[in-house]
Amino acid sequence: MLRRIFTGFCIILFFLLQVTLFQHLSMASITPNLLLILTFEFGFIRGKKTGIWVGFFSGLLLDIYYGTGIGFYALIYMYIGFLNGYFHKLFYDEDITLPLLLLCGSNLSYGMIIYICRFLLYNRLDFFYYFPHVILAETIYTIVISLMVYRPILKMNRILEGLEKRSASKFG
Amino acid sequence: MKRKTKFSFPAKYLLMILSVLCVGTCILSFTNVPFAANLKDVTGYVLVPVQKGLNQVGLWFSNKADNLKELQSVMAENQELKEQLNQLMEENSNLAQEKTELKQLRELYHLDQTYEYPKIAAKVIGKDPGNWFRIFQIDKGSEDGIEVDMNVLSGNGLAGIVTSVSEHTATVRAIIDDSSIVGAQFSATSDICNVAGDLTLMNTGKIRVEDISKEAEIEDGYTLVTSTISSKYLPGILIGYVSDIKIDANNLTKSGYVTPVVDFERLQYVLVITQRKQQ
Numbered sequence: 001m002l003r004r005i006f007t008g009f010c011i012i013l014f015f016l017l018q019v020t021l022f023q024h025l026s027m028a029s030i031t032p033n034l035l036l037i038l039t040f041e042f043g044f045i046r047g048k049k050t051g052i053w054v055g056f057f058s059g060l061l062l063d064i065y066y067g068t069g070i071g072f073y074a075l076i077y078m079y080i081g082f083l084n085g086y087f088h089k090l091f092y093d094e095d096i097t098l099p100l101l102l103l104c105g106s107n108l109s110y111g112m113i114i115y116i117c118r119f120l121l122y123n124r125l126d127f128f129y130y131f132p133h134v135i136l137a138e139t140i141y142t143i144v145i146s147l148m149v150y151r152p153i154l155k156m157n158r159i160l161e162g163l164e165k166r167s168a169s170k171f172g
Numbered sequence: 173m174k175r176k177t178k179f180s181f182p183a184k185y186l187l188m189i190l191s192v193l194c195v196g197t198c199i200l201s202f203t204n205v206p207f208a209a210n211l212k213d214v215t216g217y218v219l220v221p222v223q224k225g226l227n228q229v230g231l232w233f234s235n236k237a238d239n240l241k242e243l244q245s246v247m248a249e250n251q252e253l254k255e256q257l258n259q260l261m262e263e264n265s266n267l268a269q270e271k272t273e274l275k276q277l278r279e280l281y282h283l284d285q286t287y288e289y290p291k292i293a294a295k296v297i298g299k300d301p302g303n304w305f306r307i308f309q310i311d312k313g314s315e316d317g318i319e320v321d322m323n324v325l326s327g328n329g330l331a332g333i334v335t336s337v338s339e340h341t342a343t344v345r346a347i348i349d350d351s352s353i354v355g356a357q358f359s360a361t362s363d364i365c366n367v368a369g370d371l372t373l374m375n376t377g378k379i380r381v382e383d384i385s386k387e388a389e390i391e392d393g394y395t396l397v398t399s400t401i402s403s404k405y406l407p408g409i410l411i412g413y414v415s416d417i418k419i420d421a422n423n424l425t426k427s428g429y430v431t432p433v434v435d436f437e438r439l440q441y442v443l444v445i446t447q448r449k450q451q
Contacts, residue, residue: 016219016226019298019309024230029374029437030303048183056190064211065343066300066307069201071194078194082187114304119350119371129372138303 003160007042007054010153014038015061030137032145033107035062039081040106041146041153044099048085055081076113080106093158099150100143107142111135212338216313220340223297224311231440289406291325291443292316297341304371306346308332310442313340317446321404325443329433330354330398330409334444342444347411348379348436355402356381356411359395363388367396367411367430377431381414384426390417396430406449 014034022031035058043051059074067073084102092098115130124130294310312318314337322334324344332346347354352369365384373380384390392415398405410433417428 012219015301016222018301020223020226021230021233022301023299024234031301033302035301049180049186052183052187052190056194061215062301064215065298065309066302066305069198070211071196071198071201075191075194075198078187078190082183085183114302118304122351124350124371126372133375134303134371 002163006156006160007050008057010038011035011054011057011061015058019065027141028137030134030141032142033110033138034142034145034149035059035077036080036107036110037103037142037146037149038153039077040084040103041099041150043081043084044087044102045091045154045157046085047088048082051081051083051085052078053081055079072117076110080110093154096150100146103143103146104139107139108135111138212336212341216338216341220297220311223309224295227297289445289447291445292318294318294342294442294444296439296442304350306349306369306374306436307335308344308346308439310342310344310444311340312444313338313342315339318342318444319448321448321450323398323404323406323409323445325409325445326434326439326441328410330405330411331434331436331439331442333404344442346436346439347432348374354405354411355399356396357399358388358390358414359397361388361390361394363390364399364401365396373429376429377436378415378429379412379432380427381417381430382425382427384417384428386419386424386426388426390414390426390428392417402449404449406445406447 014037018031018034022034025031039051039055039058042054055077056074059072059077060070062073062077063070084106087098087102090098111131111134115127115135119130120127292312294312294316296308297311298309300307310324318334318337320334320337323330324332324334330347332344332349332352334342335345336343345352346369347367348369350369350371354367355364356367357364363385366382368380368382370380381396394414396411396414398407398409398411400407412430412432412434414428414430417426419426
């Protein structure tokens with residue numbers, strides 16, 4: 001239960017930060033994708049199912065406020081959470097290279113999907129403009145921010161795991 | 173905890189069910205079922221107040237950064253402006269006299285062509301979190317009389333159009349958004365054209381102007397206003413000033429750029445015109 005509250009709180013907090021505070025901290029009108037960090041991280045450190053749920057709700061919030069059709073972002077984020085869940089087996093607390101590579105891959109593929117679905121299909125063919133100026137720029141900024149965010153969430157996860165173990169042993 | 177998880181089914185099925193749900197709702201939202209607005213109402217009660225607060229924090233940060241940058245230039249500018257002020261005061265008194273004269277003359281000729289629309293002010297409380305679109309949220313909704321397709325101004329220039337409304341918030345698409353097209357005309361020559369937002373021009377602070385007739389005689393600096401034949405935008409709203417007009421490769425039309433009068437990087441307050449073109 002505590003974990004669910006924490007996860008829900010994280011999603012709402014990251015969504016709000018992304019649409020308000022980080023819009024003012026944008027560089028060259030590029031903002032980091034906080035919800036993607038969250039989706040990726042929960043998928044990676046908790047497994048596929050958590051990834052699916054976190055991705056689904058993060059995407060849903062975006063859809064409700066800024067999407068054109070409810071479910072579009074939810075679908076993308078959900079699959080990102082799910083696919084990152086596959087790497088849960090390789091999750092190791094101290095390692096930072098794999099998570100960064102995964103986040104990088106997630107953000108690049110997210111950018112590509114949006115480009116293909118919402119721009120390429122509308123005859124915006126100038127891929128060599130969009131790739132460096134939007135997709136790559138967003139990925140770099142997101143990775144910089146994730147360096148600050150990744151550890152605290154990991155730590156919180158460990159604390160929650162400790163609490164769960166304790167209460168489980170109490171009843172067991 | 174252990175007992176509860178006994179009946180949980182594999183992630184694959186969960187993914188499948190939610191995917192079907194997403195695709196379903198996606199299709200549904202392109203029909204006329206207004207459930208997106210309802211979802212917005214429900215979540216809005218919690219999110220909107222927090223958003224307003226957080227925005228203040230964000231503004232504080234960006235203001236601090238701007239302050240440091242601008243202090244020096246402002247001091248020099250202040251000196252210049254003081255000198256200008258003296259000149260302008262004098263000019264102003266002259267103009268005030270001429271204005272009353274103009275008003276009288278206009279009344280005589282019934283030539284009052286400046287447009288006055290009823291407006292309400294709103295605050296920008298959130299912007300599209302992605303980097304692909306320029307959509308923003310304002311803190312007035314259907315309760316305050318806002319409806320879809322109402323025009324949104326900032327200062328005296330066109331900022332965008334309302335695309336969806338919930339009880340206490342509304343979503344506005346800026347005219348620099350990649351999917352925005354505004355029917356416009358040159359106030360000097362009345363030649364019509366289209367102003368289309370373009371993501372590739374976002375950082376240059378310009379928008380593309382297209383479909384100007386080849387015969388039109390347009391010079392740099394001409395003002396562009398919304399056209400009388402546009403279906404959603406009210407006529408006579410200032411958009412910006414044109415530059416770099418060139419003949420297209422098809423040799424039939426001209427195109428160029430327009431610099432909007434609205435500063436989209438620093439949108440804080442907007443005015444929503446509560447009159448729609450099509451009632």
